[in-house]
Amino acid sequence: MTLYILRRLLQSIGVIFVVTALVFVGIYVIGNPVDILVSTEADQDQFERMVKILGLDKPLWEQFLIYLSKLVQGDLGRSFAFSEPALKLVLQRMPATIELVTVAMLMALIVGIPLGMYAGLHPERTASKTIMGASIVGVSIPNFWQGIMLIFVLAVSLAWLPSGGRGEIKTVMGITTSLWTADGWSHIITPAINLALAQCTLIIRLIRANVREIALLDYVKFARAKGLRRKRIVYVHIFKNTLVILITVVGLQFGNLIAYSVVTETIFSWPGMGKLIIDSVYILDRPVILAYLVIVVLLFITINLIVDLLYSVIDPRIRLDSDKHSS
Amino acid sequence: MTDSQVLSVRNLDTRFQTQAGEVRAVDDVSFDLQKGEILGLVGESGSGKSVTGFSIMGLIDEPGKIHGGQIQFKGEDLINAGDKRYKRLRGREIAMIFQDPMMTLNPLLRIDTQMIEAILAHEAVSRESARQRARDALGMVGISSPDERLRAYPHQFSGGMRQRVVIAISMLHAPDIIIADEPTTALDVTIQAQILYEMQKLRQKHSVSIIWITHDLSVISALADRICVMYAGTLVEQGPIDDVLDRPTHPYTKGLIQSVPNRNSTGQRLAQIPGVMPTMINPDPGCRFMERCVYAKQKCADEPALVQATDDRQIRCHYPLVN
Numbered sequence: 001m002t003l004y005i006l007r008r009l010l011q012s013i014g015v016i017f018v019v020t021a022l023v024f025v026g027i028y029v030i031g032n033p034v035d036i037l038v039s040t041e042a043d044q045d046q047f048e049r050m051v052k053i054l055g056l057d058k059p060l061w062e063q064f065l066i067y068l069s070k071l072v073q074g075d076l077g078r079s080f081a082f083s084e085p086a087l088k089l090v091l092q093r094m095p096a097t098i099e100l101v102t103v104a105m106l107m108a109l110i111v112g113i114p115l116g117m118y119a120g121l122h123p124e125r126t127a128s129k130t131i132m133g134a135s136i137v138g139v140s141i142p143n144f145w146q147g148i149m150l151i152f153v154l155a156v157s158l159a160w161l162p163s164g165g166r167g168e169i170k171t172v173m174g175i176t177t178s179l180w181t182a183d184g185w186s187h188i189i190t191p192a193i194n195l196a197l198a199q200c201t202l203i204i205r206l207i208r209a210n211v212r213e214i215a216l217l218d219y220v221k222f223a224r225a226k227g228l229r230r231k232r233i234v235y236v237h238i239f240k241n242t243l244v245i246l247i248t249v250v251g252l253q254f255g256n257l258i259a260y261s262v263v264t265e266t267i268f269s270w271p272g273m274g275k276l277i278i279d280s281v282y283i284l285d286r287p288v289i290l291a292y293l294v295i296v297v298l299l300f301i302t303i304n305l306i307v308d309l310l311y312s313v314i315d316p317r318i319r320l321d322s323d324k325h326s327s
Numbered sequence: 328m329t330d331s332q333v334l335s336v337r338n339l340d341t342r343f344q345t346q347a348g349e350v351r352a353v354d355d356v357s358f359d360l361q362k363g364e365i366l367g368l369v370g371e372s373g374s375g376k377s378v379t380g381f382s383i384m385g386l387i388d389e390p391g392k393i394h395g396g397q398i399q400f401k402g403e404d405l406i407n408a409g410d411k412r413y414k415r416l417r418g419r420e421i422a423m424i425f426q427d428p429m430m431t432l433n434p435l436l437r438i439d440t441q442m443i444e445a446i447l448a449h450e451a452v453s454r455e456s457a458r459q460r461a462r463d464a465l466g467m468v469g470i471s472s473p474d475e476r477l478r479a480y481p482h483q484f485s486g487g488m489r490q491r492v493v494i495a496i497s498m499l500h501a502p503d504i505i506i507a508d509e510p511t512t513a514l515d516v517t518i519q520a521q522i523l524y525e526m527q528k529l530r531q532k533h534s535v536s537i538i539w540i541t542h543d544l545s546v547i548s549a550l551a552d553r554i555c556v557m558y559a560g561t562l563v564e565q566g567p568i569d570d571v572l573d574r575p576t577h578p579y580t581k582g583l584i585q586s587v588p589n590r591n592s593t594g595q596r597l598a599q600i601p602g603v604m605p606t607m608i609n610p611d612p613g614c615r616f617m618e619r620c621v622y623a624k625q626k627c628a629d630e631p632a633l634v635q636a637t638d639d640r641q642i643r644c645h646y647p648l649v650n
């Protein structure tokens with residue numbers, strides 16, 4: 001098990017290297033950040049001084065090598081725009097994003113699992129067909145339009161909820177969170193719904209298809225032939241088997257949500273990593289973009305690792321490595 | 328109905344509504360089952376054997392429905408028995424074993440979980456005594472070190488061992504009837520022989536009655552007391568096993584027996600019944616086997632009834648073969 005985790009962490013270093021190299025070249029090609037950073041009145045002298053300070057006068061490969069050698073020491077450089085450590089900027093924003101993504105995922109699961117189970121167990125009922133019809137609508141509406149409509153309805157027309165920002169924040173056990181105050185909750189609900197909708201429809205469809213498939217299997221028939229109560233058949237024999245596929249998708253989608261949150265955070269001016277990365281791309285703030293990517297890569301790898309570990313917990317047939325466990 | 332008779336099926340009629348039309352999966356099937364008797368239910372795939380079994384268990388799901396007939400279990404009518412009655416019946420008085428032991432046990436649950444839940448479904452006993460019983464049941468079907476095996480998952484067992492576990496589960500409540508739906512089809516021959524041996528032991532020890540559904544005549548000839556031959560949803564012939572196999576009177580039964588590969592015929596074509604089974608969607612009136620029958624005459628266009636040929640044999644044919 002330890003060996004397996006170590007191997008995965010080593011792989012992640014390779015991924016970080018490749019991602020960093022690609023982004024480094026990509027940003028270099030887009031343009032010179034000094035053009036944006038230096039005020040329009042600056043003369044050639046000031047301009048060149050700035051280029052030197054930021055180390056942009058050196059050839060690309062040299063810049064990259066310097067960056068890498070610092071990265072190994074845990075130094076991800078300073079933001080061009082804020083002259084603060086890039087890592088600190090990203091980490092400051094990370095709790096807001098994680099919080100938003102987690103709330104959205106929980107919403108999607110809480111709504112999606114029961115609806116999907118119902119539709120899967122009773123595919124012929126009108127309610128199931130309504131659920132499936134509604135889920136198509138949910139998938140089809142573009143994310144950004146959905147966000148704008150949510151603001152229009154909930155914040156503008158009805159004026160029930162605020163249209164943006166994070167609300168009152170408290171620090172609980174070293175983590176800043178808006179989940180500790182009512183004001184914070186009122187701010188997170190709308191963006192979380194925006195993120196959750198697409199996930200929710202995905203989960204409904206996934207669970208429904210999976211439940212329908214499992215309900216026809218022999219072991220479910222055998223469970224019925226044993227005279228088990230329907231509740232036990234549904235929750236133990238069917239639901240437990242859908243968990244295998246559910247965990248895979250939730251793991252993958254958690255990563256996707258972090259990516260989608262770039263749009264949602266921009267619409268709702270939610271001060272998370274997504275908004276930071278968009279702002280940083282505008283001003284070509286290379287260290288911040290790279291720091292964001294390193295963090296996101298690490299997040300993805302962690303999530304995937306957790307998913308793999310959960311698999312082996314749920315499905316006894318899956319073994320992570322060749323460790324000899326006596327049964 | 329005599330005392331020794333545990334099950335009596337009369338004119339069972341089970342249909343499935345599909346988009347293509349109504350499928351007459353089981354049409355006019357009647358048979359009796361005595362205490363301690365093994366009844367072989369034989370026919371090719373799709374002949375309605377399994378649906379007959381599921382009908383008795385009350386496990387016919389939408390879009391299927393039992394349209395008519397009677398199922399009497401120890402004198403009690405099961406067709407109109409409610410859900411509640413059936414829940415108590417299934418697994419306790421009538422148990423079922425399925426074809427593929429690889430699929431019958433839930434892969435994510437340990438053997439003890441699956442056995443104990445079966446006990447607790449019908450009896451309010453402590454988990455500990457349920458576990459005890461599960462262990463004894465495993466021992467009974469010849470699984471060594473049952474304590475250790477209880478904590479294992481299904482994938483840690485071989486196919487034959489799994490089928491033993493399934494048989495152990497079916498015997499937990501000492502049921503009156505076990506419906507075994509092709510329980511040895513997925514197993515290799517040596518394991519098959521062991522399972523047959525276990526079943527015969529159970530029959531002798533607990534005088535459980537068994538409905539053995541299969542398409543394998545050689546298995547049934549070694550095991551069953553009586554045989555019911557099904558074709559396209561109908562019962563075409565029934566009687567004592569040796570009698571029927573030695574002197575089949577229905578052309579289909581005769582064809583089936585001739586289709587069993589014979590070791591003397593090396594290099595020869597294997598015998599087979601020409602044609603395929605007709606669709607059971609809105610079937611034509613008349614004998615269902617007519618199209619494939621070499622003896623068919625004009626009268627076969629009228630549906631033959633199941634008639635008592637001798638004391639213990641029934642046949643559905645206008646022109647029974649004379650042996």
